[in-house]
Amino acid sequence: MDQIGPVVVDGIIYSAWLFIAAVGLTLIYGVMKIVNVTHGSFYALGAYAGASAAGAWLARGYPPMLSYAVLLLAAVLVTLVFAPLIERGLLRFMYAKDEVVILLITYALFLILEDTIKLIWGVDPYFVAQPYALLGSFEIGGLRYPTYNLILVGLALVSGGGLAWILRGTRVGKLLLTVIHDPEMSRAMGVNVGRFYLVTFTFGSMLAAIAGSFTAPTVSVVPGLGVDVIVLSFAVVVIGGLGSVPGAALGAVIVGLARSVSVHYMPQVELFVIYSVMAVVLAFRPRGLFSLVEPRRI
Amino acid sequence: MKRDRMLFLLGAALAAVIAGGPLLPQWALFILTIAFAQGLVALGLMLLLRAGLVSFGQALYYCIGAYTAGGLGRAFGVSDVFLQMIAGAAMAALVAFVLGFLLAKYRGIFFGLLSLALSMILYGLIVKSEALGSTDGLNVARSTLFGVRPAADWVRYAVAVAAAFAGLGAATLVHLFLKTPLGRLAPAIKDNEIRVEYMGASVRYAIHVQYVIAATLAGVGGALAATTVGHIDPEMAYWTTSGEFIFIAILAGTGSVLAPFLGALLFGAIHGLAYDLSPHTWQMSLGTALLLVIVFLPEGLWSLFVRRRTA
Numbered sequence: 001m002d003q004i005g006p007v008v009v010d011g012i013i014y015s016a017w018l019f020i021a022a023v024g025l026t027l028i029y030g031v032m033k034i035v036n037v038t039h040g041s042f043y044a045l046g047a048y049a050g051a052s053a054a055g056a057w058l059a060r061g062y063p064p065m066l067s068y069a070v071l072l073l074a075a076v077l078v079t080l081v082f083a084p085l086i087e088r089g090l091l092r093f094m095y096a097k098d099e100v101v102i103l104l105i106t107y108a109l110f111l112i113l114e115d116t117i118k119l120i121w122g123v124d125p126y127f128v129a130q131p132y133a134l135l136g137s138f139e140i141g142g143l144r145y146p147t148y149n150l151i152l153v154g155l156a157l158v159s160g161g162g163l164a165w166i167l168r169g170t171r172v173g174k175l176l177l178t179v180i181h182d183p184e185m186s187r188a189m190g191v192n193v194g195r196f197y198l199v200t201f202t203f204g205s206m207l208a209a210i211a212g213s214f215t216a217p218t219v220s221v222v223p224g225l226g227v228d229v230i231v232l233s234f235a236v237v238v239i240g241g242l243g244s245v246p247g248a249a250l251g252a253v254i255v256g257l258a259r260s261v262s263v264h265y266m267p268q269v270e271l272f273v274i275y276s277v278m279a280v281v282l283a284f285r286p287r288g289l290f291s292l293v294e295p296r297r298i
Numbered sequence: 299m300k301r302d303r304m305l306f307l308l309g310a311a312l313a314a315v316i317a318g319g320p321l322l323p324q325w326a327l328f329i330l331t332i333a334f335a336q337g338l339v340a341l342g343l344m345l346l347l348r349a350g351l352v353s354f355g356q357a358l359y360y361c362i363g364a365y366t367a368g369g370l371g372r373a374f375g376v377s378d379v380f381l382q383m384i385a386g387a388a389m390a391a392l393v394a395f396v397l398g399f400l401l402a403k404y405r406g407i408f409f410g411l412l413s414l415a416l417s418m419i420l421y422g423l424i425v426k427s428e429a430l431g432s433t434d435g436l437n438v439a440r441s442t443l444f445g446v447r448p449a450a451d452w453v454r455y456a457v458a459v460a461a462a463f464a465g466l467g468a469a470t471l472v473h474l475f476l477k478t479p480l481g482r483l484a485p486a487i488k489d490n491e492i493r494v495e496y497m498g499a500s501v502r503y504a505i506h507v508q509y510v511i512a513a514t515l516a517g518v519g520g521a522l523a524a525t526t527v528g529h530i531d532p533e534m535a536y537w538t539t540s541g542e543f544i545f546i547a548i549l550a551g552t553g554s555v556l557a558p559f560l561g562a563l564l565f566g567a568i569h570g571l572a573y574d575l576s577p578h579t580w581q582m583s584l585g586t587a588l589l590l591v592i593v594f595l596p597e598g599l600w601s602l603f604v605r606r607r608t609a
Contacts, residue, residue, distance in 0.1 A: 114585075275418040
């Protein structure tokens with residue numbers, strides 16, 4: 001069992017990545033009851049924006065340490081362009097429709113965004129490896145890991161903790177909980193529900209874009225990048241319970257560890273394990289491990 | 299009994315394929331056959347859609363059908379189109395029968411997500427399995443028909459006719475099924491499940507049956523696609539493949555058993571045309587088309603015909 005150390009470290013790193021990529025999805029579902037397929041598009045948008053912005057930054061010879069800020073800023077900016085456009089321009093007219101219909105609408109949007117990305121950035125791959133290599137590496141149990149991975153873990157902790165704090169500790173968070181509980185009653189009480197939806201959608205998508213932009217230095221950014229992320233985030237979010245932030249954390253840890261165990265001991269079953277966990281959880285706890293009780297509506 | 303116009307239409311479509319087939323170029327026959335294969339899957343989705351269920355994992359059965367057909371050829375040298383379709387259908391039905399016990403309990407978004415997970419499990423299995431060709435997939439031997447190997451120029455025509463028989467035959471059966479009490483239950487389930495239960499019908503049984511039928515049709519479609527394309531790969535089980543089927547089913551609407559096949563033809567046309575005009579934006583055209591249909595024609599393109607006739 002001398003592999004246990006690396007299994008855990010890999011698991012934690014992968015879980016952190018999964019959490020950032022997926023938590024926005026659960027937030028958007030929790031508030032708006034939208035299963036948002038465009039989440040993967042925002043991941044890809046973030047990756048492209050981050051890669052091209054950081055690439056341009058480094059090519060000009062600006063201080064490389066600031067390239068992390070550029071990655072973050074690029075993700076934020078690209079979301080601020082696209083997310084409000086999608087929410088205000090289309091989705092807000094669709095909230096009355098069935099959950100499944102909205103899912104299909106976001107699927108259509110996903111198809112459109114896939115090609116929008118190709119139109120903006122072309123089809124050639126982007127590489128920006130410098131931010132990844134810049135921080136050097138650290139050693140655990142005789143194995144070297146790039147320090148960059150710690151940024152992902154830090155981001156996951158910050159975004160998870162920040163979300164928990166906003167939801168539980170602030171006025172806005174409490175108002176948001178009322179919107180989640182009963183949008184109509186909140187509206188009657190003078191809460192601007194439309195604005196909450198806009199902010200939630202933008203913020204949730206932004207998290208996906210940040211995950212994308214911070215993944216960009218570790219991979220080559222190519223078209224179709226977000227396609228895998230969609231189902232992976234679905235798996236994470238469904239395992240934890242749609243709409244639950246702690247659930248997304250739990251789902252990320254379960255999927256992260258399951259994957260790293262299978263990669264180390266039985267690489268043939270990697271994907272199989274992830275989706276099997278999803279199917280098993282759905283089979284026994286259809287609403288996920290941290291499910292909220294939903295009143296039956298007739 | 300009133301004469302059924304739909305049966306007449308289906309027969310006419312079959313006759314048109316048999317008579318018109320030899321006049322069509324090879325590529326058109328290919329598109330036609332693939333449209334029948336995808337139409338079969340969409341026909342199954344239509345059954346589920348009528349009950350208010352959207353399966354985001356119908357690619358599971360498409361892929362099972364394809365790999366069964368491919369495996370039959372590799373292991374036993376069977377390349378007969380009809381045998382492959384029957385085997386693909388049987389395998390898909392078997393798997394769906396077992397999984398149906400689980401899925402029939404689910405509704406709405408959870409039905410979609412669970413079916414998605416199941417199809418991704420198969421994808422994960424095939425991708426990492428050397429015996430099944432991993433990500434490269436496998437080649438499928440050239441099709442034969444009742445032990446006869448058609449001349450090279452006629453293979454496509456022969457397969458297209460077989461596809462027409464399978465597709466339109468299935469459409470006829472589904473059309474008749476929709477008139478049975480069980481078939482008529484689906485819209486009621488969509489409207490109000492509890493009332494259906496009070497009426498004395500079992501919702502779970504009805505959904506289970508329709509799920510197995512849908513899977514069987516997808517299995518036939520998959521086998522047909524395998525023998526037509528001559529190649530199978532794990533992408534057939536990927537979620538984007540399921541997305542395409544849903545696209546076709548939504549485009550077509552649930553108005554008629556002929557609609558999924560027209561939807562599949564139209565999908566092929568949009569796909570081909572968009573790909574031809576601008577290779578990098580064909581998904582955008584598809585997405586826009588889907589969006590327009592959902593927003594302006596929630597009952598699908600078939601509703602255009604219906605409205606015009608009644609007006």
